[in-house]
Amino acid sequence: MVILLGWMLALFPHVACKTHIIKCNVRDPHPPLHKYHQSGDVIIGGIASHSFIISNALTFTVEPPQALLEELAVVTKNYQHILALAFAVKEINENPELLPNVTLGFHIYDSYFIARGTYHGTMLLSSTPERFVPNYKCDLQNNLIAVIGGLDPLTSLHMATVLDIYKIPQHCYHNLENMKGHEEFGNTDKLSRWTWIGLLTMDLENGERFVQMVVPLFLSSGICFAFIERFLKLTLVTELKDLLQQGAKIHDKVMGSTANVLVTYGESYTILFLRWLPYLSEVEGKMEDTRGKVWIITAQMELTSLVYQRTWDTQIINGALSFTIHSNVISGFHQFIASRNPSITKDDFFIRDFWQQAFACVFPSTVGGEVDGDICTGEEKLPSLPGAFFEMSMTGHSYSVYNAVYAVAHAVHSMFSSRGRHRHMVDQRGLSFQNQQHWQLHHFLRNVSFNNSAGDKVSFNRRAELVAGFDVINWIFSSNQSFHKVKVGKMDPCATSDQVFTINEGAIKWHNWFNQTRPFSVCSESCHPGSRKRMKEGEPFCCYNCIPCPEGKISDQKDMSDCCICSDKTYPNKNHTFCIPKDISYLSYEEPVGITLVFSALSCSLVTLLVLLIFKKHHNTPIVKANNRDLTYTLLISLLLCFLCALLFIGQPQKVTCLLRQTAFGIIFSVAVSCVLAKTVTVLLAFIATKPGSKVRKWLRKRLANSIVFSCSLIQAANCTLWLATSPPFPDVDMHSVIKKIILECNEGSLTMFYCVLGYMGFLAIASFTMAFLARKLPDSFNEAKFITFSMLVFCSVWLSFIPTYLSTKGKYIVAVEVFSILASSSGLLGCIFSPKCYILLLRPELNNREQLIIRRI
Known part of the structure; x- marks a missing residue:
C-alpha cells in the first residue's frame, strides 16, 4: 500500500531550510555500489532494498586489517521494484498530456537493508550526484521533488528522519497491515475451522506492535495461540551459531505443535529465513519433519530466494496463503523488463549483480583470473527464471511503486497548473523548478485522484494511505520447483460488510500432507450438539473437554459454552439436541x-x-x-x-x-x-x-x-x-x-x-x-x-x-x-x-x- 507521509519540523535547527547553491568539486568518499540515475527536469528519488552485505563476526587480538572480506547477497526479486519506477518514468515522459515539455528523471540508491545504507542513500538523494556535501547542492542538476521508498517500515523510518528535515515528500510502498483480513481466516463461515494457530514474528519493534495488535483481535474472534515465536533479524553481521540454534528451536516448535495454521509477520525478505528452517534443523542433527502446515503470509512478505537457495526444497511453504497488495496488469511492462540486458543498459549499476545471482553465473570482468563456474553471456532470458528469483508479472510492491510515481507526476502537474506556469517553464525550466519549495507539493499529493493505465483508481484517504485492498494468493509449488500464484480471494475495504472478505475455498490447493482435504487447526475437537465445552484448567480457552448437557438442558449447536434450558412448555429430547413440546397431562376419565x-x-x-x-x-x-x-x-x-x-x-x-x-x-x-x-x-x-x-x-x-x-x-x-x-x-x-x-x-x-x-x-x-x-x-x-x-x-x-x-x-x-x-x-x-x-x-x-x-x- 502506498503511503503518503506528511512532513515534520526540522530535527536540527542549525540546518537552513533554504537550499544553498555553491560550486564544489567534493566527491562522495564512499560512493554506493548500487545506483541507477536518469537525468531530467524533475527528479524522483528512490531507495531500493536490493542487496545484503554479509560479514562474519570476528574477534581480533591484534589490529584488524584495513578491509574485511564482505559478501554481497542480492534479493533478485526486488530488482523489479527498480524497474517499475523506471518504467513509470518512461511512460510519463512519453505522455505529452501529463507533464508537457518537462522530462522526469530519477536517482535510485540501495539501502542494503541496513540503517547505514539507508541514511547514506537518502543523503545522496538530496545532494548533487557524484558530489556528497550534506545540506548543500553544488549545482542545479538535482531538482529532487519526491522520494519513493522504502520497502520495509524501518527503512521508511530511517529515510523520514532525513527527508523531514528538508520537507521532501516521501512515498512508502511497504504495507501497513490491515488485520481485518487475517482475523477473518478464523471465521468458520469464511473458510476452515482455524481456532488454534501459531504466530511467528520478527524480533523488531514493528513485529511486537503487530503482536499487540493482532492478539486481541484474534482472541475476540475465538482464536487461540499455540505459541508466539520471535526470530532474529538478519543483520550486517550475523552470528551463525545463534541463527542455527534459533532456527532449530523454531522448527521444532512449528513442527511439534498441534496447530496446523501459522500466521507469519516479518519483513519482505522473511521467506528467506522460513526456507532455512528445515536445513537449520538438519544441521542440528535432527530429522526433517514432513508434517504439513498452512502458512498465512502477511502482505509485506514476498516469495524470495538467494542464489544458494536455488535448489532448496520449497515444500515447507507449499500451499501457503498470502495476503498481497492488490495489483493489476500494466500494458507494456512485460516487454519492458524482458528487454533488459546488462550489455546495453547504461547507468544501471544494479543489473550486473542481479544478473549474476539470478542466473548463477559470473561476468569475467568482475573477477580476476580463472572463472569458477558458468559465465554470464548477457543473453540469458528473464522469463526463464523461477518465480522465487524473478517474476515477469508486476508484483504488489512494484504496482505500488508504479502508482506512487504517477501520483507524484499528477501532483506536480496540478501544482504548476494551479499557478499557470506551464508556458513559463518552456523558457526557464531549471529556474522555475528550482524556485519551487518541496513542501508545496504536499497539498497536491493529498488530493491526488486518477485512474491508472490498468483502470484502477488511485486516491488517498485521510491517513494519506492509498485506498486499496488485498488479494489472497495461494502459493503452489510443483515437483520441478516451478512456482504458481493463484488468486483465491480478496479483501475490499470499500465493499459491503458481508463482502469485505471473500474467498473461494474450492480453488485452494493445500499442502500435500493434507491429501487435499480441508485442513483443520483446533486444540480440541468440536463438541457435538447435546454437549458443552468445559475448559481445561491452565490452558487457553480453545482447549476444552466435552461433557453431556445435564437433565433439562440442550445444546443445538457445536462448541456451545453452556447448555440452554428449554422453555416451560418444552423438554429436551433423548440426545439433548432440541426441545420437544410437552404433552398436557391430568387424571382423565379416558385413560x-x-x-x-x-x-x-x-x-x-x-x-x-x-x-x-x-x-x-x-x-x-x-x-x-x-x-x-x-x-x-x-x-x-x-x-x-x-x-x-x-x-x-x-x-x-x-x-x-x-x-x-x-x-x-x-x-x-x-x-x-x-x-x-x-x-x-x-x-x-x-x-x-x-x-x-x-x-x-x-x-x-x-x-x-x-x-x-x-x-x-x-x-x-x-x-x-x-x-x-x-x-x-x-x-x-x-x-x-x-x-x-x-x-x-x-x-x-x-x-x-x-x-x-x-x-x-x-x-x-x-x-x-x-x-x-x-x-x-x-x-x-x-x-x-x-x-x-x-x-x-x-x-x-x-x-x-x-x-x-x-x-x-x-x-x-x-x-x-x-x-x-x-x-x-x-x-x-x-x-x-x-x-x-x-x-x-x-x-x-x-x-x-x-x-x-x-x-x-x-
Missing part, C-alpha cells in the same frame, strides 16, 4: 388409571347403597337396633358420599372442582370417622352401664352419639371454611415436576390448611382406633369393637402410607394416590364394620334375635 378409579368408586358406592338398603329393610331387627341405627345410617351415607367424592379428583381441574375436592372430602370423611368414634364410645358406655349402680346409663341416649358426630364434624367444617376464606385451592399448571409433561392440577393454596385437614382426620382416626382397641375384648354382641378396631387399623395404615407416597409422586399420579387412599380407607370401614352384620342379616337370620344378643353379651 386406564382414571377408568379403573371411576369404576372402583362407582362400584363401592353401589355396594354402600346396597348395604344401606339391607339395613333399611331390616330396620327393626335387633342387630340393626343394637348400635344406634341412626348412627349406622349416617355412617353409611357418609361412606357413600366419600366414594362419590373421589370422582371430583378425576378429570381436568376446574375452579369448582378444585374448591370442593379437598374440602368436601375432608368434611365428609370427618363425619364418617366421627360416626365410628361415636359407635366406639357407645360400646364402651354400654358395657359400663351394665354394672350395678352405674350412672353412665343416662349417657346412652342418642344425643351423646349425635353430639360427638356433630361437634367433631363442626371442627373440620371450621377448618375447611377458614381454608376457603384465606387461601382457597385453584386450578394451576405445573411445568417442572415432570420433564415431558405439563401437569394440570389443583393448587392447594395453603399447604398448612391442607395438612391441618388431613391431620385432623388422622387425629379422629387414632382416637377411634384407641377407643376400639381398649374395647376389643369386651363381651360385646357381634364383636362390634373388634370390627371397629380392624376398620380403623386399615384406615390408619392407608393414610400413613399415603403421606410419603403423596410426597414422592409427581404429576397426575399424585391425584391417583389420593383417590386410591380415599377408596381404600372407605372400603376398609365399609368392609370391616358392615360385612359381618350383612352376613348375619342375609345368611344367618336365626342369629338376628334378642335372645341371641343377650346370650352373646353374657
Whole structure:
C-alpha cells in the first residue's frame, strides 16, 4: 500500500531550510555500489532494498586489517521494484498530456537493508550526484521533488528522519497491515475451522506492535495461540551459531505443535529465513519433519530466494496463503523488463549483480583470473527464471511503486497548473523548478485522484494511505520447483460488510500432507450438539473437554459454552439436541388409571347403597337396633358420599372442582370417622352401664352419639371454611415436576390448611382406633369393637402410607394416590364394620334375635 507521509519540523535547527547553491568539486568518499540515475527536469528519488552485505563476526587480538572480506547477497526479486519506477518514468515522459515539455528523471540508491545504507542513500538523494556535501547542492542538476521508498517500515523510518528535515515528500510502498483480513481466516463461515494457530514474528519493534495488535483481535474472534515465536533479524553481521540454534528451536516448535495454521509477520525478505528452517534443523542433527502446515503470509512478505537457495526444497511453504497488495496488469511492462540486458543498459549499476545471482553465473570482468563456474553471456532470458528469483508479472510492491510515481507526476502537474506556469517553464525550466519549495507539493499529493493505465483508481484517504485492498494468493509449488500464484480471494475495504472478505475455498490447493482435504487447526475437537465445552484448567480457552448437557438442558449447536434450558412448555429430547413440546397431562376419565378409579368408586358406592338398603329393610331387627341405627345410617351415607367424592379428583381441574375436592372430602370423611368414634364410645358406655349402680346409663341416649358426630364434624367444617376464606385451592399448571409433561392440577393454596385437614382426620382416626382397641375384648354382641378396631387399623395404615407416597409422586399420579387412599380407607370401614352384620342379616337370620344378643353379651 502506498503511503503518503506528511512532513515534520526540522530535527536540527542549525540546518537552513533554504537550499544553498555553491560550486564544489567534493566527491562522495564512499560512493554506493548500487545506483541507477536518469537525468531530467524533475527528479524522483528512490531507495531500493536490493542487496545484503554479509560479514562474519570476528574477534581480533591484534589490529584488524584495513578491509574485511564482505559478501554481497542480492534479493533478485526486488530488482523489479527498480524497474517499475523506471518504467513509470518512461511512460510519463512519453505522455505529452501529463507533464508537457518537462522530462522526469530519477536517482535510485540501495539501502542494503541496513540503517547505514539507508541514511547514506537518502543523503545522496538530496545532494548533487557524484558530489556528497550534506545540506548543500553544488549545482542545479538535482531538482529532487519526491522520494519513493522504502520497502520495509524501518527503512521508511530511517529515510523520514532525513527527508523531514528538508520537507521532501516521501512515498512508502511497504504495507501497513490491515488485520481485518487475517482475523477473518478464523471465521468458520469464511473458510476452515482455524481456532488454534501459531504466530511467528520478527524480533523488531514493528513485529511486537503487530503482536499487540493482532492478539486481541484474534482472541475476540475465538482464536487461540499455540505459541508466539520471535526470530532474529538478519543483520550486517550475523552470528551463525545463534541463527542455527534459533532456527532449530523454531522448527521444532512449528513442527511439534498441534496447530496446523501459522500466521507469519516479518519483513519482505522473511521467506528467506522460513526456507532455512528445515536445513537449520538438519544441521542440528535432527530429522526433517514432513508434517504439513498452512502458512498465512502477511502482505509485506514476498516469495524470495538467494542464489544458494536455488535448489532448496520449497515444500515447507507449499500451499501457503498470502495476503498481497492488490495489483493489476500494466500494458507494456512485460516487454519492458524482458528487454533488459546488462550489455546495453547504461547507468544501471544494479543489473550486473542481479544478473549474476539470478542466473548463477559470473561476468569475467568482475573477477580476476580463472572463472569458477558458468559465465554470464548477457543473453540469458528473464522469463526463464523461477518465480522465487524473478517474476515477469508486476508484483504488489512494484504496482505500488508504479502508482506512487504517477501520483507524484499528477501532483506536480496540478501544482504548476494551479499557478499557470506551464508556458513559463518552456523558457526557464531549471529556474522555475528550482524556485519551487518541496513542501508545496504536499497539498497536491493529498488530493491526488486518477485512474491508472490498468483502470484502477488511485486516491488517498485521510491517513494519506492509498485506498486499496488485498488479494489472497495461494502459493503452489510443483515437483520441478516451478512456482504458481493463484488468486483465491480478496479483501475490499470499500465493499459491503458481508463482502469485505471473500474467498473461494474450492480453488485452494493445500499442502500435500493434507491429501487435499480441508485442513483443520483446533486444540480440541468440536463438541457435538447435546454437549458443552468445559475448559481445561491452565490452558487457553480453545482447549476444552466435552461433557453431556445435564437433565433439562440442550445444546443445538457445536462448541456451545453452556447448555440452554428449554422453555416451560418444552423438554429436551433423548440426545439433548432440541426441545420437544410437552404433552398436557391430568387424571382423565379416558385413560386406564382414571377408568379403573371411576369404576372402583362407582362400584363401592353401589355396594354402600346396597348395604344401606339391607339395613333399611331390616330396620327393626335387633342387630340393626343394637348400635344406634341412626348412627349406622349416617355412617353409611357418609361412606357413600366419600366414594362419590373421589370422582371430583378425576378429570381436568376446574375452579369448582378444585374448591370442593379437598374440602368436601375432608368434611365428609370427618363425619364418617366421627360416626365410628361415636359407635366406639357407645360400646364402651354400654358395657359400663351394665354394672350395678352405674350412672353412665343416662349417657346412652342418642344425643351423646349425635353430639360427638356433630361437634367433631363442626371442627373440620371450621377448618375447611377458614381454608376457603384465606387461601382457597385453584386450578394451576405445573411445568417442572415432570420433564415431558405439563401437569394440570389443583393448587392447594395453603399447604398448612391442607395438612391441618388431613391431620385432623388422622387425629379422629387414632382416637377411634384407641377407643376400639381398649374395647376389643369386651363381651360385646357381634364383636362390634373388634370390627371397629380392624376398620380403623386399615384406615390408619392407608393414610400413613399415603403421606410419603403423596410426597414422592409427581404429576397426575399424585391425584391417583389420593383417590386410591380415599377408596381404600372407605372400603376398609365399609368392609370391616358392615360385612359381618350383612352376613348375619342375609345368611344367618336365626342369629338376628334378642335372645341371641343377650346370650352373646353374657
